[in-house]
Amino acid sequence: DSVAILEKLQIDKISGLFQITPSDDVAPILELLPEDIKKAVLVSMEEKPTEDVMGLLDHEEETAGRIMSPDFYALNENTNVSDAITAMQLEGDVESAFYVYVVDDQLHLKGVVSLRHFLFSPPNTPLKNIMTKEVISVHTDTDQEDVARHVADYNLVAIPVIDSENILVGVVTVDDIIDIIDKEATEDMYKMVSLDTTDRIQDSPFKSIKKRLPFLLLSLLTASLAPFVVSHFTGTLQQAITLVVFMPLVAALGGIAGNQTIAI
Structure with a gap:
């Protein structure tokens, strides 16, 4: 596994790898490392990556806050299209370069603009005039399964993450x-x-x-109940011996029906 490989490397090698890796990918790996290595790596990393990773680790596991990326395009609602393009060029490439999120002066999420809209909008148009105001978003404490369900239901390529005050803090x-x-x-x-x-x-x-013995013993115990139940119907089976033929069929159909139910 990746953790076993990293444990064999020197601290500066690990921090060097983490600094060129997106923060949302670093956080889950770093959490699995021994505490002494984890602290040494955080000290060795540069300030900005360290702050991003520590910010993600502050959130509960398997929540939107833990898996989100802190790198995204967010611009003020009064910014026009021309200035927005310039700002994105200066910012450089980010992992979630699919949308530009529109915020107010307090960084509250107000809307979203797809990059496609920039191509067909006049340069002097304010973002608030072309943004989509109904934004599908999740909170930092939203379970990651619910996040995945939102993305699938609304056919999104990225979803913004907000805190309790509706401030944009990341994207998944x-x-x-x-x-x-x-x-x-x-x-x-x-x-x-x-x-x-x-x-x-x-x-x-x-x-x-x-690891497997408890479950196997439980299965053996429940399976041993079948002969006990059958023994109570010995007389019936002797009178209609053909019923014995259907016993394995009933058991097989029961297993199949159970698997189908679990799948649904």
Whole structure:
């Protein structure tokens, strides 16, 4: 895993890698590192990346605040199109270069303008005249699954994140959403078969047995109830021996129906 590889590197090498990696990708990896390495890396990193990463780590895990990117285009509502383009050029490329978010003097989110609108709007047009005022957004404490659902439902490539005062603090991009969907689907698959999400094919046999034995014993216990139940109907089975043929069919159909229910 990435953490095992990073632990073998020197601190300056790790901080160098993190400084060229988006903050929203650094935060979850940094959280998995041992505390002493984590602190050393944060001290070694430059001020701006460190502030961004620490800001993300302040939020709860699996929330919009933890997975958001603090790099985005946000301009005042009175800025015109020409000045907005100049400002974006000076800002440089950001991870979420899909939309320009429009804010007021207090940085409250007021609207959003897609980059396509800039191409067809007169240079002197204020952003507040071309922005979409009905903005789909999430709060910093919104669960990441709900964030992914919003992005999917509204066909977005990025969604803004606001705090309790409606101040724009970050954005969650579609690549992060794909990672979330993949992670959540993997977790659900593991839970369906009572496996831990930390299980790996490289684990030792002893470690795997230790993790799986409780579920296997429970399955064995519940499965052993079937002969006990059947024994109460010995007389009926002797009178209609053909019923025995249908017993495995009933069990198989029950398993299939259960899997279908879980899938839905």
